[in-house]
Amino acid sequence: MTIPLFCLGGESAPEAIAxxxxxxxxxxxxxxxxFWDALGPALPDPVPAAAEDALDAFARTFEAPRDELGRALKASRFLVREACARGLARERFEEDVVRLAGGPLAPETAVIAPILLSRYDAARAALAAGALRETLTDHGAVLESIEWRLDAVLATSRGDAGAAKIAVLTLGYREGDQKNRVTLHLSPEKLEELRRACERMSR
Incomplete structure (x- = not known):
């Protein structure tokens, strides 16, 4: 029996998924x-190294058969990730789950659908944010933190600075696997220019 799914672009579900x-x-x-306590941490790709130990701990804590838990997680992870990758609306994802569970009147549907739908929207938002971060990292350095302070320059070897105010920005950024920081000193004019640029970009 073939079950076409929205999360697969209309293609049939893998044979064992249901x-x-x-x-x-x-x-x-x-x-x-x-269930989402186990599913959520396993959603990233690749699966975090700690996920296997966390799965064992979950199985012990809730007395869940390891094989059954593994099968349920594998299928759920596949469906949630595929749906999120396509930005699938909650309603469409629900239709997929209902089809796989046996239809709207199946007793399995009454159990499975509420569980998977309970945090689907949050998972979609988290995976989309992760995909954006990875996409940005693929193409260069990514800003991760901003720290600032205001200083006044009272005097320098070049002469009296007239207690000029300056902004000091320290930007933390990641480039590939490397984390770095750069500190910039901004005059009031450049700080105002930066403010105007940020306003224009946020419109």
């Missing part, structure tokens, strides 16, 4: 209630 998703129904009630 059966794996239904493993969620067989988890203990407490494990189902906290």
């Amino acid at each position: 059966a794996d998703l239904k493993a969620l129904v067989r988890l203990p009630e407490k494990a189902r209630a906290r």
